[in-house]
Every structure is written in C-alpha cells, then in structure tokens.
Amino acid sequence: MVTSLRRFLSGLLLVAVAVLVPTAIVAEYIRGVVLETDSYTRTMTELADDPTIQDAVIDRTTGWIVSTPQGSSIPEPVVRHGVDSLVRSERFHDLWWRANRAAHPAAVALLTGDTRFVQLDDDGTIAVPLGDIVAESRDELIAQGVAGARMIPEAPAGDVTVVLVQAPELGKAQTVVRWLNDWAQLLTGLAGLAMTGAVLIAIRGTRRRAIASIGFGVALMSVVFLAVGFLFRRIYVQDVRGGSSLTRDVASAAVDVLVGPLVFDLWLAVALGIAVGLIAWLVGKTFRRKQSWTPEPVSSTPAEPPSPPAPDGDGESKDPSPTP
Template sequence: MSPHAHPGGPGPDRPGGKVPDAGGGVVLGPEEHADYRRLRHAAAVRHRTSRSIGASVLLLVALLLTPPALVAAWVDDTVTDTDRYVRTVAPLAGEPAVQQVVTDRLTARVVAEVDVESVVAALSKSLADAGAPPAVVDRTGALVGPLRGALTNAVHGIVQRVVSSDTFEQAWVGANRRAHAGVVSMLTGDDSRAVRAQGDTVTLDLGTVVDQVKQRLVDQGFEKAAAIPAPDRRITLFRTDELSKAQDAMRLLDVMGAWLPAITLAFAALAVWVAPAHRTMLLVTACGVAVMTVVLLVGLAVVRRVYLDSVPATVLPANAAAVVYDTFVRFLRDSTRTLLVLAVVTALAAYLYGPSRVARGVRSLAGRAAGAGGRALRDAGADTGAAGRWLDGHRPETTGVVLGLGALALLLWNRPTVGAVALVAGLVVLVLVVLAVLASAAGGRTGGPAPRPDAAVP
C-alpha cells in the first residue's frame, strides 16, 4: 500500500485527490476545486443578499422617519429659538385679515359697553320735560339703531387706525417676544402664558395691544373703553377637537427634535454604506427622500383644509384662519422644499455617474468639453505641468473631496434654503469643471490614461 494513500479513500492516483505541492501545501484536484469555487460563490451570494436586505431595512426606517424628523426639527427650532419664533409670528400683525379680526372684536366690545338705549331714553325724557309734542317723544326710540351705527363707525375708525399703524406691529412683536414661552405653554397645556391652550381652543393674549387701544379710545372721548374686561383681551388662533392629541404628539416631537433628524440621517447613510452597490442605493435613497417630502407637503395641504373646515366662522374668519396657518407652518414648508431640491440634485448626480446611455453621453460630452478647454488653455501658454498631471491621475479622489465639501457646507449651513442648495450645487459643478480643465491642460503626461468619461460608477 502506498504511504500516501488510504484504503477506500482518495489518494494521489485517484480522481479528486489532494496532491502535496513543493512547499508542503495541498493542491486541490479538479472536482474539489470546482466544489470550492461553488461554495465560495454561494457564500458571496449569501453575503451580498444579506447586505441588500440590511440596506433595504435601514432605508425603509430612514424614509419612514423623514417626515416626523422634519416636523420635529421645526417644532424644536421654533420653540427654542426666540428670534425664529418672532420671525414666525411677526408677519401676522401686518396681515389685513388678522387686523380686521382684531379691529372687529375690539370695536364690538367697546360698542357693547355703551348703553345706547339709556342715552335714547334720557333724550326722550328731556324732550318730554321740555314740552315736546308726544309724537316727537315717541319717535325718539327710532334713534337707537342710527346712534349705534354712528358709534360703531366712529369706534371702528379709531381702532382700525391703531391696529394698522406701526404701533400695533411693534406692540405685537414685543408682546410675542416677551411671551415666547407661550409656545411651550401651548404644547404642554399650561395656561399661564400669552399663548394658551384651553380645552379645544388656542388663544393669544393681546393685553399690551388692548391697553394701547383702550387708551387711544379714552383720549378720543370714549370713556367706556376703559371698561373692556380682561377676558376680551384674547383672540382665538386655533380651534380643533383634536387639540389634546396634537399636544401629546407635539410634546413627543419636541423631545425628539434634537435627535430624530440626526438618527434619520444616520440610517440613510448606513443604508448607502451597507448596500453592495453604493451608487445605486444612493440614487434609491435620494428618490425615496424626495417622495417622502412630497408626501409631507401634501399632508400639510390636507391638514390645512381640515383645519379651515374645523374653525367656525364665528370664531375666526376663513381668510384669517388661512393666514394664521400658512404663517405658522411656512418655515416647515421651506425646510421640506429645501430637502426635496437637495434630494433631486443628489439623485441626478448619482444617475449621471451610472452606466445608462444618457449618463455615459453626458459624461462623454463633459469630458470632450473639458479636454477642449484644457487644450485651449495649454495652447495659450498656461500648461499646468505636474499639478495638472496629478489632478489627471487623481480625478476620482478630487471629485470625492469636492462633493464631500459641498455636502459638509450644506450640513453646516444654518437653515439652508432652496437658494442655498442651488448655490452650493453650482459651486461644486464649477469647481469640478475647473479641475477637469486644469487636468486636461497638463502637457507631457507620464501617468496612465485619464479615466474614460463614460466609465460607469457602481
């Protein structure tokens, strides 16, 4: 029996046996080598499948968290930043619909404090005592309506001048700045601040403004204006049967405002990193985020309609209610639109780096344009030399650095807008074009050929 073989087992003379090599290792036979390759391929497929499933789960979580993360960031930002809160509510003082509500409410209350019937009765008695004909005395009762109308017009004019003046806007801004903690009160149900939540109604206390209006009326001869009671210093901002539920949701969003956006961004980044094809997952993630922002914008429009339908006209006219809602959520809308534009730009960039015919055509066209620019620059005597050759040999690295700096700029930007996204995207494209032209302007290249402009990125 051969010393290298075992009875019934594979040996060096049997198919599929292992043969020691010169270094003491084992050389697999054809069948074992095929089995090894098959097992290795199966393991790679399982690994790729696991990564795809994990990336899909991470992406799903990120997309589901995107709308609440935007809302949470808006709530946290509006509640904790006094200047931001004042900028939110300040435009309401200049809105004609809101001014009309305040004017009508104050006018009605002042006129209600004037007993027109008593004035007419006193006039009737004076006429009777003066010997006026009974027919004249009896007809004095018809003066109640005209007198009340004249009084209403006079008071309305005075109140309207006050409310439409800079004094009202300054008082409005000052009151809201001092009462910034009232937003927190609305979310928590505390009624000790200017903005109060009572039952199903949210009101704003205009004590300072009312005091100024009362003083102006008294100066004009309407002493009864001083009798406006404290409860009439408030105007209704919102009324909804779901206020208590909204308060619970807002409290949770307020707590999560600082962390939920960061968590959502982390899930999205992990999804792209874990996925086997990073570019493809980046494209899918960007498209998904864009869809979720559209869903949030549609949701805001639906909530607006529900809110307007739930506010009775006796509480707040429809036009004033629409102005109040649009003013309060405008920063949330702006943030959502900004993220939508950023997602579209990211998806477009990921697509243009892909293997599609359109993407290859765009890259080829850009490469030819950069080459023509570089040749023109070189012909003009501006040969970039070694620096250009280095740029030419490190195009992927320089492109990644420029894209990373653009993303970092947006991340560090204080509340970026759609214009900010457009500006950063334009600067990134400009820098990439300049680098490509400089790389093409290098003469006497010693490195390898530049990457094909139509090369696909996985």
C-alpha cells in the same frame, strides 16, 4: 449569503432614511419654532401685515370698546376709525409682537399638556390678547380729540382676544408633540447614521445607486408629508364654522404662516433629494458609458520584421514573388 444580507440591510436602511429625514424635519420644526418663544413670536408677527388679521383685530377691539358702559357713549364708527388708524400704522407691529409673545405659553400648554403656568380650555384655542391694543386705541382716540375717550377702561387680562387657532383635536396630539420635541435631535442623528450605513453596507459597484435611492426616497416621502399636511389643513379650515369666534379667513391665514417654515423645509428636502438623486444617477450612467467606450489596450511589443528570402542552390536569394 453575505451579499444577500448586505443587500437586505442596505435596503432596510434606505427605507429608514426616507422616513427619518422628513420626520426629523417635523420634529425640529416643533422644537425650534412652535415651542420656542422667540421663533414662534417672530413667525406669527408676519400676520401683522395681513389685512385679514388686521380686520379681525379691528372688529374685536372696536366691539369690546363700544360694549363697555364707558365706551358705549362714543359712536361706533368713530371708535372704529381710531382703532383702524392704529392697526394700519407701524405701531401695530410692536403691539402684535408683544401680544403673540404673551400668547405663546398658552400655545405651548395646549400642544404639550403642560399646565403648570397656564389653564387650558377644552376647545383647543390659541388666542392673542388685545389688552395693549385697547389701551393704545384709547390713546389714539384721545389724540384725535374724541369726547369720552379718556373714560374707556383697561381691558382685563384675557377679556378681549382674537382667536387664531381653534382645534379640540390638538389636545389629543400632546403625546406625539412631546415625543417629537424630546427626540428631535436624536432623530436627526439617526437619519444621518442610517444614510451613512446604507451607502457603506451597499455592495461595491451599487453605492451610486444607493445614494440616488436615498435622494429620491427622501424627496418622495417629503412630498407625502406635504400632501398629508395639505389635506389636514383643508379639513381644518372647512370645519371652521362661520358663527364661531374664528373665521375661515383668519384660520387659513394663521395656519399658513404658522406652518410656513415647515413647508419650506420639506420643499427644500424635496429639491435637495431630487438633486442628489439625479447627480448620483447621471454620474453612474456616465461612468458606465465611459467604461463601455474604453478601447482594447494596444500591445507595446514591436512587430517582428519580415524574414529575408531563403537563398537558392547558387547562393543567391530567390525572390518568392512569381514571375509574370
């Protein structure tokens, strides 16, 4: 009865570990990357080197400048050349970093529903403000000697942006995001406790098998999480309409960079899980084979010497061997 109960509890904990580990990885990603300003900004700054994002910024900035009464007198190719010179330069990295840092509060509000400081849109948009890039583009045009460049106005806050994410469904996930953020550290602790309990409760002689099951189970569930994430990414990118403010190329680039740390951590869990499972399985197999090869113990008691031949009636020893 006790043995059956221990097997049941150990198996239950093994399943819990397989689910808790990738869930804890997702929770830590949300808490430490998506909702943390420095990590989010550092992650999204990688897009500064993406030609797709650079082209989108150039198009939006150029379009806004030539749409103003003061900038409409400047030929569009001239404005585009000036903006292009800025965006393709090293200065763009700092401008893009500041723009994403300014956009992060809106992203947090969209994902958590916290509207204390930011007013949310109904379309689930994460947009990066380009006001500083407009100002720097004006300075670039002035430096190039473009007539009328000094008349280009400053962009009002939120008037010119580039959209990176647009998903109305994000608003429906606010409860889940808040829950994962609040319980991220607890989930990590529970995963560790379940892992330890699954091994300790396992019946003696099956603990290596329990460790192998933990490794393979975590790897399998991490692959499931990756597959589900890939499916959602594909559906999201395919749903982007060409006529909207967000293009499929920009959406694909932004999502890939944003979830990059999560994908890396999940693949790391897959690799570590397989490694742990294989090591535990090989060690157990080697141990069992060694036990099967162990020879029978040799007795340390010396063999008794042969007894001398019995004497005959004349008092002489009689040779027991037959005479030919």
